[in-house]
Amino acid sequence: MDKAGQVSMEAIVSLCRRRGFIFQSSEIYGGLNGFFDYGPLGVELRNNIKQAWWRDMVQSREDMVGLDSSIIAHPRVWKASGHIEGFSDPMVDCRVSKMRYRADQLFFAPVVVEGRVLGYVSVLEDVDMQAQAEEAANKLKRKLAVQGSLEALVLQPYAESRPEQWALVPSPATGEPGSLTAPRAFNLMFETHVGALQDAASVAYLRPETAQGIFINFRNVLDSTRIKLPFGIAQIGKAFRNEITPRNFIFRSREFEQMEIEYFIPLGEETWRKAHAEWIQTRRRWLESMGLDPKRLKEQAHPQEKLAHYACACTDILFDFPFGTQELEGIAARGNYDLTQHSTHSGKNLEYHDEVTGERFLPQVIEPSLGVDRMLLAVLCSAYSTDVIDGEERQFLRLHPRLAPIKVGIFPLVKNKPELVQKAREYYERLNRRWNVFYDASGAIGRRYRRMDEIGTPFCITIDYQTLEDQSVTLRHRDSAVQQRMGMEGVMAVVGEAV
Amino acid sequence: MDKAGQVSMEAIVSLCRRRGFIFQSSEIYGGLNGFFDYGPLGVELRNNIKQAWWRDMVQSREDMVGLDSSIIAHPRVWKASGHIEGFSDPMVDCRVSKMRYRADQLFFAPVVVEGRVLGYVSVLEDVDMQAQAEEAANKLKRKLAVQGSLEALVLQPYAESRPEQWALVPSPATGEPGSLTAPRAFNLMFETHVGALQDAASVAYLRPETAQGIFINFRNVLDSTRIKLPFGIAQIGKAFRNEITPRNFIFRSREFEQMEIEYFIPLGEETWRKAHAEWIQTRRRWLESMGLDPKRLKEQAHPQEKLAHYACACTDILFDFPFGTQELEGIAARGNYDLTQHSTHSGKNLEYHDEVTGERFLPQVIEPSLGVDRMLLAVLCSAYSTDVIDGEERQFLRLHPRLAPIKVGIFPLVKNKPELVQKAREYYERLNRRWNVFYDASGAIGRRYRRMDEIGTPFCITIDYQTLEDQSVTLRHRDSAVQQRMGMEGVMAVVGEAV
Numbered sequence: 001m002d003k004a005g006q007v008s009m010e011a012i013v014s015l016c017r018r019r020g021f022i023f024q025s026s027e028i029y030g031g032l033n034g035f036f037d038y039g040p041l042g043v044e045l046r047n048n049i050k051q052a053w054w055r056d057m058v059q060s061r062e063d064m065v066g067l068d069s070s071i072i073a074h075p076r077v078w079k080a081s082g083h084i085e086g087f088s089d090p091m092v093d094c095r096v097s098k099m100r101y102r103a104d105q106l107f108f109a110p111v112v113v114e115g116r117v118l119g120y121v122s123v124l125e126d127v128d129m130q131a132q133a134e135e136a137a138n139k140l141k142r143k144l145a146v147q148g149s150l151e152a153l154v155l156q157p158y159a160e161s162r163p164e165q166w167a168l169v170p171s172p173a174t175g176e177p178g179s180l181t182a183p184r185a186f187n188l189m190f191e192t193h194v195g196a197l198q199d200a201a202s203v204a205y206l207r208p209e210t211a212q213g214i215f216i217n218f219r220n221v222l223d224s225t226r227i228k229l230p231f232g233i234a235q236i237g238k239a240f241r242n243e244i245t246p247r248n249f250i251f252r253s254r255e256f257e258q259m260e261i262e263y264f265i266p267l268g269e270e271t272w273r274k275a276h277a278e279w280i281q282t283r284r285r286w287l288e289s290m291g292l293d294p295k296r297l298k299e300q301a302h303p304q305e306k307l308a309h310y311a312c313a314c315t316d317i318l319f320d321f322p323f324g325t326q327e328l329e330g331i332a333a334r335g336n337y338d339l340t341q342h343s344t345h346s347g348k349n350l351e352y353h354d355e356v357t358g359e360r361f362l363p364q365v366i367e368p369s370l371g372v373d374r375m376l377l378a379v380l381c382s383a384y385s386t387d388v389i390d391g392e393e394r395q396f397l398r399l400h401p402r403l404a405p406i407k408v409g410i411f412p413l414v415k416n417k418p419e420l421v422q423k424a425r426e427y428y429e430r431l432n433r434r435w436n437v438f439y440d441a442s443g444a445i446g447r448r449y450r451r452m453d454e455i456g457t458p459f460c461i462t463i464d465y466q467t468l469e470d471q472s473v474t475l476r477h478r479d480s481a482v483q484q485r486m487g488m489e490g491v492m493a494v495v496g497e498a499v
Numbered sequence: 500m501d502k503a504g505q506v507s508m509e510a511i512v513s514l515c516r517r518r519g520f521i522f523q524s525s526e527i528y529g530g531l532n533g534f535f536d537y538g539p540l541g542v543e544l545r546n547n548i549k550q551a552w553w554r555d556m557v558q559s560r561e562d563m564v565g566l567d568s569s570i571i572a573h574p575r576v577w578k579a580s581g582h583i584e585g586f587s588d589p590m591v592d593c594r595v596s597k598m599r600y601r602a603d604q605l606f607f608a609p610v611v612v613e614g615r616v617l618g619y620v621s622v623l624e625d626v627d628m629q630a631q632a633e634e635a636a637n638k639l640k641r642k643l644a645v646q647g648s649l650e651a652l653v654l655q656p657y658a659e660s661r662p663e664q665w666a667l668v669p670s671p672a673t674g675e676p677g678s679l680t681a682p683r684a685f686n687l688m689f690e691t692h693v694g695a696l697q698d699a700a701s702v703a704y705l706r707p708e709t710a711q712g713i714f715i716n717f718r719n720v721l722d723s724t725r726i727k728l729p730f731g732i733a734q735i736g737k738a739f740r741n742e743i744t745p746r747n748f749i750f751r752s753r754e755f756e757q758m759e760i761e762y763f764i765p766l767g768e769e770t771w772r773k774a775h776a777e778w779i780q781t782r783r784r785w786l787e788s789m790g791l792d793p794k795r796l797k798e799q800a801h802p803q804e805k806l807a808h809y810a811c812a813c814t815d816i817l818f819d820f821p822f823g824t825q826e827l828e829g830i831a832a833r834g835n836y837d838l839t840q841h842s843t844h845s846g847k848n849l850e851y852h853d854e855v856t857g858e859r860f861l862p863q864v865i866e867p868s869l870g871v872d873r874m875l876l877a878v879l880c881s882a883y884s885t886d887v888i889d890g891e892e893r894q895f896l897r898l899h900p901r902l903a904p905i906k907v908g909i910f911p912l913v914k915n916k917p918e919l920v921q922k923a924r925e926y927y928e929r930l931n932r933r934w935n936v937f938y939d940a941s942g943a944i945g946r947r948y949r950r951m952d953e954i955g956t957p958f959c960i961t962i963d964y965q966t967l968e969d970q971s972v973t974l975r976h977r978d979s980a981v982q983q984r985m986g987m988e989g990v991m992a993v994v995g996e997a998v
Contacts, residue, residue, distance in 0.1 A: 017719075017723070018723060019723055020564075020719065020720065020723030020724055023716060023719045025568065025569045025571075025572055025573070026572045026573030026575070026576055026715060027715075027716075027719065028715055028718065028841065028845040028847045028849075029573040029575045029576060029715070029844075029845055030573070031573070032569075032571070032572060032573045032693070032703075034693070035569040035571055035572070036569060037566065037567065037568040037569055037712065037716055037719075038566065038567040038568075039566060039716070039719060039720065039723055040564035040565055040566065040720060040723070040724055040732075042567070043565040043566055043567040043734075044565065046567060047553070051550075054546070059931075059935045060931055060932075062938065065519075065539035066539055066542040066543060067536065067537065067538060067539065067542055068536065068537040068541065068542040068545060069524065069536040069537075070524045070531075070534040070535060070536055070754050071737065071754060072524075072531070072534055072689075072739075072753070072754055073524055073525045073531060073534070074524070074525030074528040074529070074530070074531045076525070076528045077525055077528060091695060093695075100694075100695050186695055190571075190691045190692070190693075191691060191692070192689045192690060192691045192705070193689070193690070193741075194531070194532075194533070194689075194741065194753065195599075195741070195743075196590060196599050196685055196741075196743060204531075206691070206705075213536065216525060216526075216527055216528070217522060217526075217536055217538070219527065220516075220519070220522045220526065220536075220538060221519065221538065221539060224516070224517060224518055224519030224538055224539070225519055225539055226941075233539075235542075238570065238737065240571075242692075242693065242694070242695075244694075244695060254571070254693065255569050255570060255571055342527065345528075346527040346528055348527045350527075432558075432559055433559075436558040439561065442725075
C-alpha cells in the first residue's frame with residue numbers, strides 16, 4: 001500500500017501469480033509480451049464478471065438481446081468500418097537498438113539556455129517524465145559545460161515532430177540522437193490468411209473490436225426477432241490489437257475481451273443526448289454495483305475537437321488505477337455512421353421500419369464498451385485491502401460476493417475427528433449443489449480464514465463439536481471478520497441473498 | 500423429417516436462421532466460408548451449454564480446476580507440441596479450375612472392363628459416392644463405346660495415389676484428367692505476426708486446440724493451488740483451423756470453440772486404462788444428461804495402428820447427425836507425451852512431486868475434448884421434434900430446461916385488459932429476477948405457445964381472469980402440452996427444479 005492507501009501494481013501482480021489469478025502467457029518459454037493466461041481463480045472471477053454483465057445488461061432487460069459473432073469476419077467489414085484505412089498508431093524505430101516506440105508516447109523537448117538551443121532530450125511517457133526530462137537537460141548542460149539558467153522544458157510528442165527534428169532527438173534506447181526514424185502509421189489489426197493461398201484475396205483480420213460484428217448482424221436480428229426501437233444488441237468476446245507497447249499488466253494487452261453494447265435509437269439530437277446521458281448513468285451505477293470504489297470512478301467527456309468525424313459525443317468512465325487515472329469504459333454516441341457505412345459497402349438495405357409511423361431509417365446508436373480485463377483489474381485494485389485483526393496484519397480482497405471466485409469456505413474444526421469431517425463433507429455437498437465452494441481441512445482455522453480472505457471468499461463456515469449437537473455452524477464474514485452462530489438454513493439464506 | 504424420423508440439415512439450418520440461433524458470418528458481404536455468428540437465441544443456448552459443462556465438470560468437482568489461456572501463445576509452444584511439424588491435411592489443387600480439395604476426401608478408381616483399364620473416375624467423399632463413381636464409369640464406358648462388363652470399382656483416397664496416377668485422375672471440377680497436382684501437406688494453423696515486424700521472428704499462430712494452453716500452465720497450477728493427483732485442468736475457449744473444406748454447417752468450421760479437460764494421473768498402464776474407461780463413462784453420461792438421444796450416441800475406439808505414436812488409446816463418442824454418424828467428443832489417453840515435450844523444449848522442470856511417496860514424475864493424462872459448436876448442433880438435432888396437437892402439426896425443440904435459451908414464456912390472456920397485463924408484468928418481474936424469461940402479449944395464445952415451442956422454451960404461464968381472483972396461473976409444459984393450474988410458488992418450484 002502506498003501513502004494514499006492504494007495498492008501498488010507489484011502487489012496486485014504478485015497476488016495474481018501466487019494465488020493463480022493471472023500468469024504471463026507462455027511463461028515457461030520466456031513469456032509472450034501482451035498476452036496473459038487466467039488461472040483457476042482468475043477464470044472464475046472473469047466468468048463471474050461476464051455473467052453479471054450479461055445478466056444485468058441483457059437477460060434482465062427486455063430491450064436487449066445478445067450476439068456472439070466470429071472473431072474473423074469478411075475483410076470488407078473492416079474496409080467499411082474504416083479500420084483498414086485508419087486503425088493505426090504512430091510509431092517510431094531506433095535504427096541502432098532496433099527498439100520500437102509509440103510516437104505519441106515518446107516525448108521530446110529542446111534544451112535551451114538563455115536563448116541558445118544546446119540539443120534535445122527525450123523521455124517515455126510517465127507520471128514523472130517532466131522531472132526525468134529536466135534531469136537529462138541538466139546533464140546535457142553540465143556535459144557541455146554551459147553556464148546560465150535552463151529555460152522551462154516544453155515536452156511534445158514525437159508524433160508531432162517536424163522532419164528537421166528527427167535527427168536531433170536522442171533515442172531513448174541509446175541516449176544519442178541520429179537513430180530515430182520518422183513517425184509512421186502502424187495498423188493495429190493482426191493479419192492472417194483464410195484458405196490455402198497466402199495472397200491478397202485471402203487476407204483476413206482478427207477483429208480489433210466486437211462492435212462491428214453487431215452492426216453487420218443488425219438486419220439478421222431485426223428479421224429473426226420482434227424487437228422494436230429503442231433496443232440494444234450486446235456481445236462479449238475476444239478482440240486483438242497488435243499494440244506496439246503493451247503495458248500496465250492486463251490493462252493494455254494484445255489479446256483482450258470486450259463487453260460491448262450497440263443501443264439503437266430513433267433519429268434526432270435530443271434523442272441521442274438523452275440516451276447517451278442515460279447510458280452513462282446506467283453503466284456507472286453498474287460499475288459501482290460490482291463493488292468498484294465510487295471515489296475512484298470519474299467521468300471525462302472527450303472534447304468536441306478530438307472526436308472522430310462521425311462521433312456525436314464520447315464520455316469515458318475513468319478508474320483510478322495504481323499507474324494513473326485511465327479509461328475503464330467508453331460510452332460513445334456514434335450517430336448512424338456504422339450502419340450507413342455497412343449499408344453503402346454491402347449494398348444491403350439495413351433500414352429499420354417503424355410500423356407505427358411508417359418511417360424507414362438507419363437508427364443512431366449509443367455504444368457502451370467495457371474491457372473484461374480492465375474491469376477485472378479495476379475490481380482487484382478496488383478490492384485489495386489490508387487491516388489488522390488480533391494484532392496481525394491481514395491482506396484480503398473485498399470482492400462483491402457475486403464476483404468472488406469461491407463463495408464459501410467450509411472447514412471442519414480439526415481434520416482428525418471423523419464425525420466433524422463427515423458433517424463438514426455433508427454441508428460441503430449441500431452448498432456445492434448451488435455454488436462454487438471450497439472444502440479445506442488443513443492447518444489452523446485462522447490460517448484457513450486467511451487463505452480464503454486473500455482470494456476474496458466472502459463467507460466461511462466452521463463445523464465444530466457444537467454442530468454435532470445442534471447442527472449449527474459458525475458463519476464468518478470476510479470483511480468484518482465477525483462470526484455468527486446459525487443453522488444451515490440461515491447460511492443458505494445469507495449466501496443466497498448476497499451472491 | 501426423413502423416413503427414419505430424423506430431421507434434415509436443411510430444416511435445422513432454416514430454423515437457426517429464421518429464429519436467430521445461427522447466421523453465416525458476414526452474410527451482408529456474401530458470407531465467409533467456415534465462420535458463423537450466433538444470434539440472440541444461439542448465444543443463450545451456447546452459453547447454457549458452456550455453463551452446464553463448467554458447472555458439472557469443474558465447479559462441482561473437487562478434483563478439477565479451470566483455466567483460460569490466450570489464443571495466441573509463444574510459437575515455441577507449437578514447435579514442442581508437434582503442430583508446426585505435423586498438424587496438416589493432405590490437399591490437392593486443380594490447376595485449371597483453381598479449385599482445392601482435401602486429398603483424403605477425393606476418391607478415385609480405375610475403370611476396368613474385362614481386364615482393360617479404360618481410364619479413371621473421381622468423386623468427392625459422400626454417402627453415395629460409390630453409386631456416383633459407377634455412374635461416371637458407365638458414362639466413360641459408353642463414351643468409349645466399349646462392350647463387356649465393368650469390374651467392381653475400388654475407390655481409394657487421392658492422398659494415397661501413386662505419382663503415375665496423378666495425370667490420369669479426372670479433376671472433380673472439370674471432369675478431365677491432367678489438371679490435378681500431387682497431394683501435399685497443408686498446415687491447418689492460421690499464421691499471423693506479433694509486433695511491428697513481419698518477419699520469421701514475429702510469426703505466431705492462432706491455437707488449433709486449447710489443450711496446449713493447459714500443458715504449458717501445468718507448473719503454474721501446481722504452484723498456485725494445493726491440488727494433488729489425480730486432478731484435471733479444464734478450459735473452454737476458441738480455437739482455429741484453416742480447414743480446406745469446411746462443411747456440414749457448424750460441424751466443421753474454421754473458427755470454433757472447445758471444452759477440453761486434461762486429467763492428470765499417476766504412471767502405469769493399469770492407471771490410465773482405468774481412468775480412460777471412467778472418463779468415457781463420465782462424459783457419455785453427461786452428454787445424455789444434457790438431453791442427447793442415447794440411441795444416437797455410439798462409441799468407437801481408434802484402432803491401435805491408427806493412433807498417433809504417443810497415444811495410448813483414443814475413444815470417440817459419435818453422434819448420429821443428419822449427414823452421418825460422426826465424432827462428437829474424443830477421449831484420448833495421451834501418456835505424458837505433452838508434458839515431456841514441453842519440459843524438453845522449455846528446459847523447465849514440470850515434474851509432479853508426490854509428497855507421500857517422494858516420487859517425482861511427469862504424470863500421464865486423459866483428455867476428453869468436446870466442441871461447443873458440435874455439441875450445440877447435436878443438441879438441436881436431438882431436440883428437433885414434430886407432433887400433432889389439436890389436429891395441427893407442431894414443430895418444437897425438446898431442449899433440456901438447463902439448455903433452453905428462454906426458461907418461461909409469460910402471457911396475459913389478452914393484451915387489452917390492463918388488470919391482466921399488470922398482473923402478467925408483475926409475474927414477469929418476479930421470474931425475471933431468477934431466469935431468462937420472455938413476456939409476450941401479442942396474438943392468440945395458441946400462436947404464442949407455438950412460437951415458444953419452436954425455440955424450446957420448456958414452460959409457459961398464462962395469466963387470465965381467474966388469476967385476478969385466486970392468483971393462480973396456467974402452467975403449460977412444452978413436450979406434453981399439458982396445462983396445470985397452480986399458484987406462483989408452484990411455478991417457481993417446478994421451474995427451479997427443472998433448470
